[in-house]
Amino acid sequence: MSRRALRSLHEAGTLDLPAAVDFVLEATAAPRLHVVAHSTGAAALLALLAERPQYNAKVGVAFLLAPAVLLRSAYSPVLRLFAAGTNFVQPQTMAKLIGKDEFDPDNSIIKRLHGSDCDTIAPSAEICDNILFRLVGYDSASLYPDVQQLRRWLPRMVDTYRVERPDFNHLDFLWAPDAPQQVYRRLLHLLVGLSR
Known part of the structure; x- marks a missing residue:
């Protein structure tokens, strides 16, 4: 895009x-x-x-x-960073963390969020296949x-x-x-x- x-x-x-x-x-x-x-x-x-x-x-x-x-009231810590009325993370910093102009799943912070609990043999592996679930919660x-x-x-x-x-x-x-x-x-x- x-x-x-x-x-x-x-x-x-x-x-x-x-x-x-x-x-x-x-x-x-x-x-x-x-x-x-x-x-x-x-x-x-x-x-x-x-x-x-x-x-x-x-x-x-x-x-x-x-x-x-x-x-x-967002459950997801990542969504809370974006929430209206918060100044915790500036937009430029957030762009560096998750990608600029588009969601970048290869970004290092995304890899850290994905973590070891998403190992292919972990019980949570099926859920973790969807990185967006990790970011926005259920x-x-x-x-x-x-x-x-x-x-x-x-x-x-x-x-x-x-x-x-x-x-x-x-x-x-x-x-x-x-x-x-x-x-x-x-x-x-x-x-x-x-x-x-």
């Missing part, structure tokens, strides 16, 4: 998303659109709506799935307080929905076999209701 193509969440929100919104509105001649955003897409959308308030009129309803906006329930804080900051929020399955995690919104039953049917029902 070209380094020129990589953008921060702020740039994605203030440059890329407005272009996409304007393109869709022009192509459909609709006065506004509804947005479904997952994870950092939610952060980018909120950056757009905060930095370019004229886009609030162009977005009817935003559905924020597992919004990775605050990350203050327990997405730890982010629930951050979602509640976000709810307090967004006074026009209509509803929140917490998936009933206790082990449903951040990536399950995308990849879980039961995501249609847990999330998408409800979401589509709401979207159909909005289009009437």
